[in-house]
Amino acid sequence: VLYHSAGRRSLQDVLTAIRLNTPVAQVGLELAANAERHLKPPQEMARLFRRHPQALAETLRFADELSFSLSDLEYNYPDEPTESGLGPQAELERLAREGAATRYPAGVPASVLQRIEEELALIERLNYARYFLTVYDIVQFARRQHILCQGRGSAANSIVCFCIGITEVGPDRIDTLFERFISEERNEPPDIDVDFEHERRDEVIAYIYQKYSAKRTALAAAVISYRGRSALREVAKAMGLSEDVRTALSSSIWGWSTSELGEKEASAGGIDRSDPLARQVIEHANEIMGFPRHLSQHVGGFVITRDRLDEVVPIVKTAMDERKMVEWDKDDLDAVKILKVDVLALGMLTCLKRAFTLLTHHYSDARDAYGRPYVLATLPEEDGRVYDMICRADTLGVFQIESRAQMSMLPRLRPREFYDLVIEVAIVRPGPIQGDMVHPYLRRRQGKEQPEYPKPELEQILGKTLGVPLFQEQAMKIAIVAGGFRPGEADELRRAMATFKRTGTIGNYRQRMIDGMVGKGYEKAFAERCFKQIEGFGEYGFPESHAASFALLVYASCWFKTFYPDVFCAAILNAQPMGFYQPAQLVRDARDHGVEVREVDINFSVWDCTLEQTAFDPARVLARHAGMRGVIETHHAVRLGFRQIKGLSEDRMTLFVGRRGSG
Numbered sequence: 012v013l014y015h016s017a018g019r020r021s022l023q024d025v026l027t028a029i030r031l032n033t034p035v036a037q038v039g040l041e042l043a044a045n046a047e048r049h050l051k052p053p054q055e056m057a058r059l060f061r062r063h064p065q066a067l068a069e070t071l072r073f074a075d076e077l078s079f080s081l082s083d084l085e086y087n088y089p090d091e092p093t094e095s096g097l098g099p100q101a102e103l104e105r106l107a108r109e110g111a112a113t114r115y116p117a118g119v120p121a122s123v124l125q126r127i128e129e130e131l132a133l134i135e136r137l138n139y140a141r142y143f144l145t146v147y148d149i150v151q152f153a154r155r156q157h158i159l160c161q162g163r164g165s166a167a168n169s170i171v172c173f174c175i176g177i178t179e180v181g182p183d184r185i186d187t188l189f190e191r192f193i194s195e196e197r198n199e200p201p202d203i204d205v206d207f208e209h210e211r212r213d214e215v216i217a218y219i220y221q222k223y224s225a226k227r228t229a230l231a232a233a234v235i236s237y238r239g240r241s242a243l244r245e246v247a248k249a250m251g252l253s254e255d256v257r258t259a260l261s262s263s264i265w266g267w268s269t270s271e272l273g274e275k276e277a278s279a280g281g282i283d284r285s286d287p288l289a290r291q292v293i294e295h296a297n298e299i300m301g302f303p304r305h306l307s308q309h310v311g312g313f314v315i316t317r318d319r320l321d322e323v324v325p326i327v328k329t330a331m332d333e334r335k336m337v338e339w340d341k342d343d344l345d346a347v348k349i350l351k352v353d354v355l356a357l358g359m360l361t362c363l364k365r366a367f368t369l370l371t372h373h374y375s376d377a378r379d380a381y382g383r384p385y386v387l388a389t390l391p392e393e394d395g396r397v398y399d400m401i402c403r404a405d406t407l408g409v410f411q412i413e414s415r416a417q418m419s420m421l422p423r424l425r426p427r428e429f430y431d432l433v434i435e436v437a438i439v440r441p442g443p444i445q446g447d448m449v450h451p452y453l454r455r456r457q458g459k460e461q462p463e464y465p466k467p468e469l470e471q472i473l474g475k476t477l478g479v480p481l482f483q484e485q486a487m488k489i490a491i492v493a494g495g496f497r498p499g500e501a502d503e504l505r506r507a508m509a510t511f512k513r514t515g516t517i518g519n520y521r522q523r524m525i526d527g528m529v530g531k532g533y534e535k536a537f538a539e540r541c542f543k544q545i546e547g548f549g550e551y552g553f554p555e556s557h558a559a560s561f562a563l564l565v566y567a568s569c570w571f572k573t574f575y576p577d578v579f580c581a582a583i584l585n586a587q588p589m590g591f592y593q594p595a596q597l598v599r600d601a602r603d604h605g606v607e608v609r610e611v612d613i614n615f616s617v618w619d620c621t622l623e624q625t626a627f628d629p630a631r632v633l634a635r636h637a638g639m640r641g642v643i644e645t646h647h648a649v650r651l652g653f654r655q656i657k658g659l660s661e662d663r664m665t666l667f668v669g670r671r672g673s674g
Contacts, residue, residue, distance in 0.1 A: 169192050308336055
């Protein structure tokens with residue numbers, strides 16, 4: 012059986028042609044002889060096999076004896092011995108409580124202690140302690156190797172993750188929703204994403220394989236599905252349309268479009284829809300929209316088991332020796348409650364790690380309140396001078412807020428505290444724009460209109476975003492408090508929101524949400540408007556915890572650029588390629604801020620850009636940055652490294668650096 016009805020035979024022929032990379036007209040005997048390979052109803056099967064009743068009886072007997080279910084898969088997370096000799100739960104509790112004392116040196120607030128105990132109790136009930144310890148072990152390895160890392164995503168909702176050092180932003184700082192991370196009601200595995208320096212992530216991956224072995228670990232898969240452009244190109248090719256027509260057709264479609272193809276695309280490609288062949292191409296392209304096309308590797312999701320992995324899930328070899336891939340994607344793994352760890356790469360972490368190293372080596376007085384070198388979690392918070400620079404949109408090269416769209420928003424939003432940066436990261440996205448949230452938020456922030464809170468409970472949820480839902484967690488809270496959803500149902504609502512690669516089904520919850528809000532006394536018009544906003548931003552809506560993790564990196568990169576532009580310039584040049592801007596633009600911006608940037612010199616340069624002692628001349632700071640003249644603490648010049656010379660390899664550079672002084 013290949014399809015559910017005989018009418019799909021034509022589509023099956025097209026898919027066969029796509030698989031064989033041959034037009035349908037030339038596939039020949041590879042095509043089915045007729046349309047009989049469809050799923051027939053029981054009555055039809057009984058008619059076809061009326062002379063062989065024993066075959067039908069045997070089939071039914073065989074089917075009755077089949078008992079396999081995916082729920083029968085026995086998955087056990089790694090149960091490695093702990094250094095303390097304690098059991099997994101006791102070890103996690105010890106680490107969390109000791110970590111809390113470190114995170115809150117002035118004393119752990121009672122609310123934080125209560126939240127720690129509540130999370131630990133839930134983790135114990137769901138038996139997730141070993142998962143947390145595995146992620147903790149990977150993070151600790153990175154720290155031992157001086158690899159900068161930070162957890163993000165929904166894990167930033169967890170105070171336990173913060174206390175044991177997986178994440179860097181305390182959830183008490185922004186009042187996040189723990190149910191976004193783990194919910195007893197939905198009983199599905201948590202998902203911890205950890206970013207590492209992009210140049211050193213392979214060291215972390217090698218450690219995972221070394222500790223758990225290739226027999227116990229593999230990358231998850233990602234299912235690549237047909238979108239408008241790929242569907243149209245491949246169907247048109249299978250149906251025999253020429254290359255120029257295929258190109259014209261596909262170029263009329265926005266890259267990630269999932270909208271049904273029709274007259275507009277046909278006209279743009281010079282195709283007459285009345286032509287039977289053209290009509291078939293469009294129809295079949297629409298039919299395969301969203302079909303899986305092929306499997307790819309997940310960007311960093313690792314599945315780790317206690318025993319052999321191939322006894323639990325199907326695996327396949329990858330192009331790299333000793334590395335394997337699970338032939339299931341993250342949704343498949345979630346469905347059977349298999350945990351994964353996301354080991355991701357982020358260029359800004361490479362930049363910041365290099366910046367901290369340069370700062371420690373060249374500015375001995377740059378220390379935290381306890382006399383220790385600065386790290387990500389101990390940078391001075393809420394420095395007004397950093398926010399002054401941000402409000403001027405002087406953010407070229409920094410994390411997330413360096414694009415032209417972000418620079419345009421900064422003078423209007425005028426961030427003055429950390430949570431403003433959380434909003435800034437999230438608001439310049441297609442989702443909030445499509446949901447008509449940007450302008451209402453700005454008007455309210457500027458005092459031009461007052462927020463609307465029909466009931467006090469909504470003010471508690473939306474107060475910090477001035478009545479505008481910007482985050483997925485807010486959508487969940489509104490569904491729970493105003494719509495009468497249970498926490499598990501609210502998480503299903505979040506999952507129904509679209510992503511940039513997947514069409515959502517949030518519309519299925521429209522009536523449930525509106526009826527729930529009306530039943531709790533909200534006006535129907537307000538309920539409809541509220542749901543429309545949630546639906547609009549769903550496709551690109553940011554989790555609040557994710558935005559908070561990114562906001563910390565925004566602040567850190569801006570802090571370096573404000574006070575130590577020499578350090579920031581050298582660090583970001585040494586972390587290339589990354590970001591929006593070319594090295595020449597970064598150098599020009601550093602010079603505009605008074606940094607002396609020296610050319611590559613055969614006698615002084617090494618591979619990386621370095622700092623050389625010099626006197627700071629405030630006159631070098633351009634007039635438009637005059638406000639920085641009393642703020643910048645730099646007294647080093649940046650010596651460009653050989654990495655800035657296009658086409659020169661590090662090995663070749665080593666040869667002539669080794670000849671220095673030899674005449």
